[in-house]
Amino acid sequence: MRPYKHPAADELVLERVLYALSDSIRLDIVRHLARVECATCGELDGGRPKSTVSHHFKVLREAGLVLTENTGTSHMNTLRRADVEGRFPGLLAAILSQGDAAVAATKKKAA
Template sequence: MAQVETPRYHAVMRAFKHPLPSDFALERVLHALSDPVRLEIVRCLAGVTEASCGELDGGRPKSSMSHHFRVLRDAGLVQTRNVGTTHMNSLRGVELNLRFPGLLQSILAQA
């Protein structure tokens, strides 16, 4: 009997959508930063080049962290890229500063 090889499917993670800096809206940025969890994520990312979601979750459930990262991405605060099965996040500080000069620095300066 001939052996039938079953096809192997490799899961490909979809790329995340990020707004262009010209599409950043101040209301969305301020809304994203109004949540203490998201503000803490931004503060952590301000001190590193990039970090995985796991490094930034603070022991919180994956489902709630997915929501927080989506809000941050949609506002233009965070860039997320896939590295294998890991999501690496970085702060879009340069782009934010070009769109809203001094805003991010002022927020991060508050203790």
């Protein structure tokens, strides 16, 4: 299997990062990766079709948010937290904390 292409840390573009995070599925993937060291695509698919999951991971990789490495037959994904933080200090933390607050507010309204 060929290795995936990832942008270098200094090639990360704010608009691409924000676009990647604007989709709720991709944001959920990033939230999950922020809580764990790494995860396979299958652990993050949420029961969605492989083609859909593959597309979302491609967008996240091209934005520089996720590093995907082939490990045998698995694709291991990690959040490029240090690279994103180095390029856009505080951005990822702000977005992830807002996401947690939004989820909590939604659950509170439902109760």
